[in-house]
Amino acid sequence: KSSPYHERKSFKRARSSMDTTDESRKGILPSPSNGNMLNGTHKNPAQTRRLKKLQKSLDGYSGSNGIEDGDRRVSASPASTKHSLLQEQRSKLPIALGREALVQEFRENDVTVLLGETGSGKTTQVPQYLLESGLARNGMIAVTQPRKVAATSLAARVAAEQNVPLGSSIGYSVRFDERCSSETRIKYMTDGMIVRELMSDPLLSKYSVVIVDEAHERSLRTDLLIANLKNIFQQRNGISDVKGKGKGRADGSNPLKIIIMSATIDAEKFSQFFSGARILYVKGRQHPVKIYHSSHGQVDYVDAAMRTFFQIHTDSPAGDVLIFLPGQEDIESLEKSIQLYANQLPQDRMSVLICPMYASQASGQNSKVFNPTPFNVRKCILATNIAETSITIPGVKYVIDTGKCKEKRFLARNTGGGFDTLLTKDITQSSAIQRAGRAGREGAGHCFRLYTEESFKMMTLSAEPEIMRCSLAASLLQLKCIGQDLESLELMDQPAEESMKSSLIVLFLLGALDRSKEITDVGREMAAFPLEPVYSRAVIASKEYGCTYQVLDIVSVLSASSKLFVESSEQRDAVSEARKKFRHSSGDHITILNVIMAYRDIAKSENKNGRREWCRRHFLNERALLEATDIREQLMQTCRRLGINDQASCGDMDEPVIHSLGHGLAMNIALLQPDGSYKQSFGQSILKIHPSSTLCDKKSPVIIYDELVYTNQIYARGVSRISKSFLVNFGALRQHS
Ligand code: CDP
Ligand code: MG
Numbered sequence: 001k002s003s004p005y006h007e008r009k010s011f012k013r014a015r016s017s018m019d020t021t022d023e024s025r026k027g028i029l030p031s032p033s034n035g036n037m038l039n040g041t042h043k044n045p046a047q048t049r050r051l052k053k054l055q056k057s058l059d060g061y062s063g064s065n066g067i068e069d070g071d072r073r074v075s076a077s078p079a080s081t082k083h084s085l086l087q088e089q090r091s092k093l094p095i096a097l098g099r100e101a102l103v104q105e106f107r108e109n110d111v112t113v114l115l116g117e118t119g120s121g122k123t124t125q126v127p128q129y130l131l132e133s134g135l136a137r138n139g140m141i142a143v144t145q146p147r148k149v150a151a152t153s154l155a156a157r158v159a160a161e162q163n164v165p166l167g168s169s170i171g172y173s174v175r176f177d178e179r180c181s182s183e184t185r186i187k188y189m190t191d192g193m194i195v196r197e198l199m200s201d202p203l204l205s206k207y208s209v210v211i212v213d214e215a216h217e218r219s220l221r222t223d224l225l226i227a228n229l230k231n232i233f234q235q236r237n238g239i240s241d242v243k244g245k246g247k248g249r250a251d252g253s254n255p256l257k258i259i260i261m262s263a264t265i266d267a268e269k270f271s272q273f274f275s276g277a278r279i280l281y282v283k284g285r286q287h288p289v290k291i292y293h294s295s296h297g298q299v300d301y302v303d304a305a306m307r308t309f310f311q312i313h314t315d316s317p318a319g320d321v322l323i324f325l326p327g328q329e330d331i332e333s334l335e336k337s338i339q340l341y342a343n344q345l346p347q348d349r350m351s352v353l354i355c356p357m358y359a360s361q362a363s364g365q366n367s368k369v370f371n372p373t374p375f376n377v378r379k380c381i382l383a384t385n386i387a388e389t390s391i392t393i394p395g396v397k398y399v400i401d402t403g404k405c406k407e408k409r410f411l412a413r414n415t416g417g418g419f420d421t422l423l424t425k426d427i428t429q430s431s432a433i434q435r436a437g438r439a440g441r442e443g444a445g446h447c448f449r450l451y452t453e454e455s456f457k458m459m460t461l462s463a464e465p466e467i468m469r470c471s472l473a474a475s476l477l478q479l480k481c482i483g484q485d486l487e488s489l490e491l492m493d494q495p496a497e498e499s500m501k502s503s504l505i506v507l508f509l510l511g512a513l514d515r516s517k518e519i520t521d522v523g524r525e526m527a528a529f530p531l532e533p534v535y536s537r538a539v540i541a542s543k544e545y546g547c548t549y550q551v552l553d554i555v556s557v558l559s560a561s562s563k564l565f566v567e568s569s570e571q572r573d574a575v576s577e578a579r580k581k582f583r584h585s586s587g588d589h590i591t592i593l594n595v596i597m598a599y600r601d602i603a604k605s606e607n608k609n610g611r612r613e614w615c616r617r618h619f620l621n622e623r624a625l626l627e628a629t630d631i632r633e634q635l636m637q638t639c640r641r642l643g644i645n646d647q648a649s650c651g652d653m654d655e656p657v658i659h660s661l662g663h664g665l666a667m668n669i670a671l672l673q674p675d676g677s678y679k680q681s682f683g684q685s686i687l688k689i690h691p692s693s694t695l696c697d698k699k700s701p702v703i704i705y706d707e708l709v710y711t712n713q714i715y716a717r718g719v720s721r722i723s724k725s726f727l728v729n730f731g732a733l734r735q736h737s
Contacts, residue, residue: 083163090161093121095282102126102280103133110237111258111277113270117284118434119392119441122261123213124158127186130209138254139208140184144191146219147359148174148561149366150390155179155188157370175530176559176631191221195228199481199527203232209257214390215270216262218465218492224475227491228484229258230274263389264430266462273492287440289399293453301325301402302334304450308400309338312448313352313378319397319445320379322387324435326404326424328358328562331382338380350378357383357391360561369393385427388434392441399439403427403451407463410471410499421710426455430462467495472503473533477512480519481527509666509682510537529638531559538664539635542648545656549649552635553596554589554661556628558706558718564592564624567692575619582618586654587695587703587720589661599625655723658704662722662730665704669727670716672701678716681727690715702727 090096095116105112106129116122127141145151155172162170171180173189180187191212197204204210210229215222236256260270260277271277298304305323312321325331335354342352355369373379373395381393385405405427427435432449439445449456472495476486486500507513510533512523519527522540529536535555542551557564565579582598584590595618602614615622639646650656662669670678670687676699678687687708689696695703698721706718 083160086161090121090125093125094285095121095125098282099125099129102282103129103135105278105280106130106135106257106259107133109278110255111233111260111274113260113262113267113274113277113279114282115262115264115267115279116282117286118263118389118437120282120284122282123154124161126259126261127209127211128158128161131185135257136185136208140206141186141209141211142194142204142207143186143188143211143213144194144222144225145188145390146191146214146217146222147386147390148177148190149357149359149361149386150214151188151190152177152179153366153370153391155186158186158188176627176634191219191225195221195224195475195478196530198228199478202482203236204229204256205236205254207256208254209259211259211261213261214263215260216264216266216389216462218463218467220466220470220472220475223465223467223492224479224489226260226270226273227489229256230490232256233258233274263434264462269492285441286437287442287444289436289440289445289447291436291447291449293449293456294451297452297455298402298450301404301450302330302337305334305400305402306337306341308448308450309380310341312398312400312446313350316398316446318350318378320373320381320393320395321398321400322381322383322393322396322438323400323402324387324405325382325384325402326406327384327422328360330402331356331358331384334382350376353377353379355379355381357381357387357393359384359386385431385435387438388431393438394442396438396441397443397445399435399445399447401427401432401435401447401449401451403432403449403455403459405431407469408466409469410502421708423710426451426459428462429456429459432456432459465493467491467493468499470499471506472499473506476500476503477507477519477523477527477533480507480513481524485517506667507533510534510664512537525642528642529635531555531635534664534666534668535559536664537666538661539639539644541663542656542660543644545650545660546648547650547653547656547660548639548644548646550593550657551660552632552639552646553628554592554657556632556635557592557596557624559631560624560627562621562624562627564595564621564628565692566619566621571619578618583694584654586658587700588693588706588718589658589720590654591694593657595620596625596628658720658722659726661720662704662726665706666730668705668707668716669722670703670705672699672703678703685714687714687716689719690717693717693719695719695721 095102102114114122114126123143123145127143130136130141143151143154145154151172151174155170156166159166159168159170164170166172167179167181168183169185171184171187172178173180173187173193175190175192194204194210197206210225212222212225212229215226233256236254258274258277260274262270267279271279294304302325305325309321309323323334325334335356338352338354342354345351353368353373355366357366357369369379369381370393379395381387381396383393387393403426404424406422407425408422410421436447436449439447472486479485479489486495486503504513504517507523508515510522510526512520512526512533514520522537525540526533526536529539531539535558538551538555539548542548567575579591582591582594584594599611599614599620603611606614612622615625636646667682669681671681673679673686678689679685680687685708689703689705690709693716700721702722702724703716703719704722705716705720707716709715709717
């Protein structure tokens with residue numbers, strides 16, 4: 001490649017609303033609503049007036065009384081310079097000015113909707129304000145996040161600000177990982193975890209405040225939580241009117257406060273859902289951001305991002321670069337190519353420090369993102385949309401926006417059933433504006449969009465709530481456990497009829513619901529596991545086949561957030577050679593089991609470095625194995641609670657294991673066709689076995705698979721062959737129930 005750089009002229013300057021005017025910098029309203037970009041979407045003048053008024057009232061309170069607590073704390077804790085630095089940062093956050101006013105509002109209103117620019121301090125400060133002002137005396141403060149990394153890294157930050165070890169008064173709880181104790185007062189948790197807690201504590205009585213953060217993302221679990229909170233509020237506060245300000249409670253012993261926090265201006269809908277809850281607005285600090293659009297569409301956004309990065313790196317003054325990419329694979333591939341070119345830069349040039357950031361990273365793995373950038377170094381942060389609003393990264397001056405994200409979508413089939421897919425797609429206008437805004441947190445910034453201005457205009461305004469486009473089986477099962485139903489629950493948006501129907505069919509096929517849609521004993525046991533229904537069903541089935549030990553191994557690996565097998569198209573032959581010894585004739589599931597058993601053997605004799613080297617040699621992702629070990633530990637605890645013998649083993653036999661999995665993957669069975677392709681047995685789709693599968697060029701009459709992936713055709717991944725007799729028996733079993 002001759003020059004990796006774009007001509008600068010290929011970006012044309014946009015007439016952009018991110019060029020924030022002086023007026024908006026004063027913080028009356030954030031740029032998206034002032035600017036012309038979202039003209040027409042910000043349709044509610046009453047809302048605008050209301051927000052302006054509220055803003056004024058908050059501005060009026062800018063006395064610093066509220067911050068003193070924090071300052072006193074500093075002098076009380078001896079010579080902790082890092083801590084006093086953090087306290088100084090805390091007091092300088094935009095939200096600190098409105099602290100007293102906010103606390104007063106929270107005191108007077110049981111339900112509030114809090115809006116504010118990303119980075120203003122909502123997520124880290126509001127829980128601390130509540131704690132420090134004694135507004136949460138009767139219970140814990142829950143702060144929910146749609147993403148695991150956000151929950152863990154925010155908890156770490158707030159623990160540092162409070163100068164306490166993580167897991168003491170400040171903790172977190174995410175699937176398969178928890179740092180909490182009896183001391184914990186503020187608990188950052190995923191929305192999935194709190195919905196799960198509803199099963200054992202339907203009134204969430206441990207919590208005196210529930211803060212629903214990133215509510216604008218409208219994740220499935222957030223929507224379910226909000227719907228439940230409305231019920232819980234009525235029961236705990238004994239009033240149906242959320243404006244009841246604490247008066248006239250039937251049982252005021254354990255009242256609940258609800259705070260909905262959101263980055264965008266879509267507050268009215270949340271407020272209305274809670275019968276006109278108070279809307280508060282925190283002014284942010286947004287500096288002007290210049291936007292450049294690509295003059296033509298980019299075929300390869302990873303390559304374009306790389307070239308744009310080096311264009312910035314060679315031409316522009318110091319300042320970190322944040323690149324938005326859809327997912328982990330693109331992040332890893334861009335990381336490699338940037339590193340390659342960066343190594344060839346002249347010695348006297350500023351060096352490049354690459355920091356990847358995505359949802360499936362282990363906690364703590366991304367800490368270098370938050371460390372100050374060393375002198376003469378440019379940080380290059382490669383992130384998914386996690387950096388859009390959930391996490392604010394300091395020091396960013398340049399944003400490169402590929403315009404892509406990954407979105408989960410449920411493809412319902414008219415035959416019933418269906419499946420979730422993760423598709424790379426164009427972002428929405430509100431995402432694009434959020435992404436650009438990341439460049440203007442600390443000073444004037446620049447945003448390079450790798451798409452044209454026309455494409456921007458073609459984008460949809462904001463994302464569809466997840467409940468409208470995702471598989472609902474797991475959630476429906478949880479709701480059934482607490483005697484609820486998707487149809488009867490008052491949701492902000494009701495999911496599509498066909499997706500509700502298909503989740504009923506899935507749960508029926510798994511034996512979790514009976515014909516009258518009632519939850520069965522099997523269904524209750526399944527719901528006790530923090531697993532996808534397909535895998536919890538396999539664990540339950542393993543009881544009868546006496547192979548729980550093996551099934552737990554496989555299911556733990558399949559539930560880990562990173563993939564076990566490292567794929568490398570360049571070294572395909574080396575990969576297949578290295579993995580040969582694990583390969584099992586029945587397919588990918590027993591192959592996984594072989595890997596785990598081999599790893600366990602190695603772990604007995606090798607130290608950490610030896611284990612790592614062994615994984616590297618076999619193209620295995622050790623992180624997946626370590627994560628699976630943790631997951632397995634948790635699943636064993638659940639087994640014990642349910643009286644399932646987690647040590648039951650079938651030794652070398654593969655059939656019991658495959659049959660157990662078959663009960664879970666009941667919807668994922670396909671039959672060989674005369675032309676060599678496969679056809680779903682509970683659906684109409686024609687599929688092929690993915691090239692990465694051990695069964696790729698075998699002809700097995702019946703297969704089960706973990707998932708389908710789309711490229712130019714439909715591929716089944718994670719495939720094992722299963723006996724025809726299983727299919728016959730399975731069909732008969734379902735007929736009877
Ligand atoms: O929630 P909101 O977007 O309003 O802000 P926040 O997440 O509370 O962040 C407030 C400030 O804390 C930001 O300036 C972040 O840069 C900083 N922060 C940090 O330095 N490290 C973290 N792990 C989290 C936040
Ligand atoms: Mg936040």
